[in-house]
Amino acid sequence: MVHPSDIAGPPPEETPVPPELQAALSALGLGSAKVEPVWRNEAGGLTFAVIPAATVEPGSPEYFVKWNPVGSGESLVGEAERLRWLAGKHPVPSVEAMIMAGAGEILLTRALPGRSAVSERWKVQPDRALRALGEGLRRLHDLTAADCPFDWGVDQRLLAAGGSAGRDVSELGEAPPIDRLVICQGDPCAPNTLLGEDGSFLAHVDLARLGLADRWADLAVMSLSLEWNYPEYDEAVFWEAYGIDPDPERIAYYRRLWEAE
Ligand SMILES: Nc1ncnc2c1ncn2[C@@H]1O[C@H](COP(=O)(O)OP(=O)(O)O)[C@@H](O)[C@H]1O
Ligand SMILES: [Mg+2]
Structure with missing residues (x-):
């Protein structure tokens, strides 16, 4: 990859x-x-x-x-x-x-008055960055999802990946049952979260794919992005800030789907 x-x-x-x-x-x-x-x-x-x-x-x-x-x-x-x-x-x-x-x-x-979680400022303070990334996703996922008109669900993503993009999606396996349907960020990588001057979560950017999906679609990729952006830093801070324990099976599925796209 x-x-x-x-x-x-x-x-x-x-x-x-x-x-x-x-x-x-x-x-x-x-x-x-x-x-x-x-x-x-x-x-x-x-x-x-x-x-x-x-x-x-x-x-x-x-x-x-x-x-x-x-x-x-x-x-x-x-x-x-x-x-x-x-x-x-x-x-x-x-x-x-x-x-x-x-x-x-x-x-x-x-312009929003913040810097991305991978800016020079926050890369050297991974503790702050990971906390804000967890807080930001938690805040988004806690919104009322019922009236969201956008979809980022597995069916739609598989269709797009297998259809116009022509990827082979047969190896992905069955999608795990939905844990909680929420409004997902859709491109949940560390650069797409902004932090305020005090290091707290300020805003999300890059929302072309935002839509309803299992929260693990976001969590799986955000946690992968931590490995890229803050290597050697303990991702436990992220999981604690979001308030959940990693679910290895759902994480593995949604990372496979992401990579197939
Ligand atoms: N309104 C904004 N206020 C502050 N920073 C922004 C704003 N829009 C974009 N950015 C910055 O620009 C970067 C690129 O924007 P983004 O929407 O993520 O583009 P891309 O789709 O190319 O990744 C973001 O990571 C963020 O740092
Ligand atoms: Mg971006």
């Missing part, structure tokens, strides 16, 4: 701003803002911090903007829809604009 940080992570500083993104920012009155690359994902999508020329707090971003080449996987349209639905229910970025621009999709959100 490819270690995800080999393909996703902070891009080089000189990463160019795609022309259609620069044009969209100009149309939004942000043409003179500083646009700094912060993240590149596995599908070639880019995230930039947008720092308007005249900010209240010099140097701090006012917006983040995601740009995805069309057809690169998850759509930013689906992410914008989920962010809007979650507003007021759970801390997530608020949507300022969702634009289809030629070969790319553009999602502009208001």
Whole structure:
């Protein structure tokens, strides 16, 4: 398996701003803002911090903007829809604009005052990071799930993996019975949780796949992401912060499913 940080992570500083993104920012009155690359994902999508020329707090971003080449996987349209639905229910970025621009999709959100759990600041304090990751998922999973219109269940994922993605899903085995159906983050990796200045859970980002699923779909992958991002650190802190003991069978199934995708 490819270690995800080999393909996703902070891009080089000189990463160019795609022309259609620069044009969209100009149309939004942000043409003179500083646009700094912060993240590149596995599908070639880019995230930039947008720092308007005249900010209240010099140097701090006012917006983040995601740009995805069309057809690169998850759509930013689906992410914008989920962010809007979650507003007021759970801390997530608020949507300022969702634009289809030629070969790319553009999602502009208001900057949240936090840093990702894998930022330099929190990587050296894994105790804080793991606690916040556990607290964040617990908070999301404790929301009322009944009215969630989005699905991240096994059937839908198997169909997508076996269908358009053409993966062989026959080796996965039977899905374990559902423990608790909750609203899952859907891309539960450490970089998609933001921590506040005090080290507590601030918000979730990257919610294109958010939907109803067994809570172990999130827990299995988040705990895997801990091994990648905080090697040699005891993951017991995460399980304690979430408030559950690891379930090896469900963890194994949902990791296999994740890897098959
Ligand atoms: N509104 C926001 N406020 C603060 N940070 C953000 C915001 N949106 C994105 N980020 C930062 O940018 C990174 C990349 O965004 P993300 O949505 O995870 O993109 P990707 O789908 O490429 O992984 C996040 O890990 C987070 O650090
Ligand atoms: Mg992400």
